[in-house]
Amino acid sequence: MVGPSSSEDLISSLDLDNPLHLQNSDFRANTIIFVKLTGTENYRSAYANSAPQSNQWERCNFIMLSWLLNSVSEDIFLGQIFADNAVEVWAELKETYDKLDREDVLKHNQLMKLMQFLMGLSDVFQPNRSSLLSRETLPDVKDAFAIVSREESHRGIVSSSSFGSVSKP
Structure with missing residues (x-):
């Protein structure tokens, strides 16, 4: 399916009944804010006057919360079943799972990177490669390079022959 070819086609394809669609009138300050909240003394009147916008927000929040909860496994769903704010659910999911994925x-x-480095070594370093790979905790590339460099210096092997194919004289 090919998308709209012009901005006029794009505008005509908008679903104006979508609860997330914003009208131009949604941005006029005099229609959004009837009473400015000043503190506890006028909270009730500010809340009462913002009921239409509050209902719209609650509707959008409910839709987003439904999407989120319907897109997670049952175990995760059960941990979020009493949630009432989509933003808080998303933030909690991000905090819980994004760290793990990133790590x-x-x-x-x-x-x-370590495997690429070790597999690129010549066969002369096979014992070092095996030793590094058999460690309980694998070293990072920097440490593996330092170990191989020390071994290379100890053996007196020319640097250019150790990281590529060994040329025979």
Whole structure:
């Protein structure tokens, strides 16, 4: 399906009945804010006068909350079933799961870099490669490079022959 080709087509394809659609009149200060909240002394009157906007917000919040809760597993859903604010649910999900995903991605990338480095070594370093890979905690690339560099210096091997194919004289 090809999207709208012009801005006129885009505007004509808008669903004006969508609860998330904003009208131009939604931005006029005199229609959104009837009474400014000054504190506890006028909270009730400010809240009563903002009922139409409050109802619209609650409707959008309910839709977003429904989308969120219907897109998670049953275990996660049960942990959020009494939530009443979509923003808070999203923030909690982000705090709980985004950290784990980010850490996993970083660990995976570090492991891939280490493997690429170790597999690029010549066969002369096979014992070092095996030793590094058999560690309970794998080193990062920087530490593995330092270990291999020390071994290279100890053996007196020319640097250019250790990181590529070994050329025979």
